[in-house]
Structures are given as C-alpha cells and as structure tokens.
Amino acid sequence: METLSEEQVDETLRMKPFVRYGAATERGIRSENQDSYLARPELVMATFAVADGVGGHQFGGQASRLTIDALNSELDSNRDYSPDYVTLLMKKKYEQINTYIFEDAWKRNVVTATTLSMLNIFKDSMILSNVGDTKVFRIRDGEIHCISDIQTAAWEEFKDGKIRREEIESNPYRHVLTQALGADKTIQPYMKTEATRSLDIYLICSDGLYNFMASSRLLQIFDHSVLLSNKQLEALCIQCVHEALVNQSDDNVTLLAVQIV
Numbered sequence: 001m002e003t004l005s006e007e008q009v010d011e012t013l014r015m016k017p018f019v020r021y022g023a024a025t026e027r028g029i030r031s032e033n034q035d036s037y038l039a040r041p042e043l044v045m046a047t048f049a050v051a052d053g054v055g056g057h058q059f060g061g062q063a064s065r066l067t068i069d070a071l072n073s074e075l076d077s078n079r080d081y082s083p084d085y086v087t088l089l090m091k092k093k094y095e096q097i098n099t100y101i102f103e104d105a106w107k108r109n110v111v112t113a114t115t116l117s118m119l120n121i122f123k124d125s126m127i128l129s130n131v132g133d134t135k136v137f138r139i140r141d142g143e144i145h146c147i148s149d150i151q152t153a154a155w156e157e158f159k160d161g162k163i164r165r166e167e168i169e170s171n172p173y174r175h176v177l178t179q180a181l182g183a184d185k186t187i188q189p190y191m192k193t194e195a196t197r198s199l200d201i202y203l204i205c206s207d208g209l210y211n212f213m214a215s216s217r218l219l220q221i222f223d224h225s226v227l228l229s230n231k232q233l234e235a236l237c238i239q240c241v242h243e244a245l246v247n248q249s250d251d252n253v254t255l256l257a258v259q260i261v
Contacts, residue, residue: 101182
C-alpha cells in the first residue's frame with residue numbers, strides 16, 4: 001500500500017483539481033433538516049457524501065451529523081491514499097459509526113439511524129459505497145444510471161423476482177430500509193470501484209429529491225458536454241432542489257453534484 005509523505009502530499013496539492021462540485025439542501029416542509037453532506041475536493045483524494053437521518057425528535061439529524069463529522073475526522077488524519085487502503089478504511093469507518101449510533105440509541109432508548117452514500121474519488125477512479133437508499137446517479141454519454149445499491153424492502157422483493165420493476169413505486173415497503181447506520185448491530189455496506197471519465201457527473205440525492213424528480217429530468221438538467229464551474233453546478237443543484245419542493249416533496253431535499261475534470 002502506498003503511503004504518501006507530507007512532502008508528497010504538499011506536492012500533490014499543487015496539482016490542478018480533478019473534480020468540480022456543487023451542492024444544495026433544504027429542510028422543506030419538515031421542522032428540521034436531518035440531511036447532512038460532506039464535500040472535500042482535496043487533490044489527493046476528493047470525498048463527497050450525503051447522509052439522510054432517520055428518526056423523530058431530532059435524533060435522525062444527530063445521527064447524520066455525527067456520521068459526517070466522523071468521516072471528516074478520519075479523513076483529516078489519513079495519510080494513505082491507495083484505493084485498496086481507502087476501501088478498507090471506509091469499510092471500517094462504516095462499522096465504527098454503526099456501532100456507535102446503535103449503542104448510543106440503545107442506551108437512550110430511542111430509534112435513530114442514518115443512510116450514507118459516499119464517493120472517494122482519485123485521479124482516474126473512484127470508490128462508491130452506501131448503506132440505505134440515498135441514491136448515486138452517474139451521467140455519462142447522454143445516459144443516467146443509478147449506480148448505488150438501493151437497500152429497501154421493495155427493491156429486495158424486485159431483486160428476488162417477487163415484483164416487477166414498475167411495481168416498486170406502489171409497493172407498501174418502498175420506504176422500508178433493509179440497512180441503515182445504527183439500525184442493527186452489524187452493517188454490510190455496498191462498495192465498488194470503477195474507472196472515471198472526463199465530464200462524468202455524479203449526483204448524490206436524498207429521497208426527498210429523487211422521489212419527486214424523475215431521473216430523466218435530472219439528465220435533462222445536468223447532461224452537458226462541457227466542463228461546468230463550481231458555481232454552475234451549485235446553481236443546477238439549487239434548481240433541482242427547488243423543483244422537488246415545487247413538486248410537493250414532503251421530506252428534506254439534498255443534492256450534491258460532482259463532475260470529473
């Protein structure tokens with residue numbers, strides 16, 4: 001595994017950025033925004049994540065914020081940026097966060113958990129990981145695809161062949177999570193690595209957004225054959241969040257967009 005010295009890190013930080021990004025979040029009709037997001041466009045490894053808290057009385061918000069804070073702390077102290085090591089590090093962090101939230105909730109006799117979807121991006125590749133139903137879309141060559149694992153009971157029924165894909169949205173279990181950080185003693189995050197391409201756009205969306213905006217509409221807004229600025233990406237995120245609210249989203253709404261340079 002490759003560990004970078006402080007001098008090598010400093011030299012790498014003088015390189016040109018290999019990502020651009022924008023983000024927007026709103027509490028919508030809810031009394032509190034229980035979504036949290038992380039944006040670290042560092043040049044050694046860029047990291048972006050969205051956590052969507054689950055649980056009433058502010059407990060969901062606490063879980064999502066704790067998750068993002070824990071990731072930030074881990075990334076602040078990390079000095080090994082090889083993809084294999086980062087994969088192991090993030091898997092371990094998922095387990096640590098899950099244990100902490102689960103045990104804390106048990107002690108306080110409350111119900112709380114959070115989803116998490118994250119991208120660790122390197123120069124030519126990225127690691128996608130997620131627990132729960134916060135979706136990650138990839139826009140490439142004029143097409144949009146969800147590349148994260150959707151961990152709900154309805155999707156499990158679809159993958160098991162019990163229902164058709166078109167029945168998922170009307171399924172009574174479409175919002176029932178099969179995994180979330182803090183929901184059970186153990187966790188099995190979905191993780192995969194894939195090559196990136198210049199002009200790829202990745203969208204990390206909480207369900208308050210994607211349940212009220214079709215993926216075809218996201219493609220229409222973000223499908224560009226040119227490199228966008230951070231301000232342009234942020235403006236598009238704000239536009240999407242506004243559209244979801246106009247479409248009567250009944251949840252917090254968060255969107256984080258990342259484009260590969």
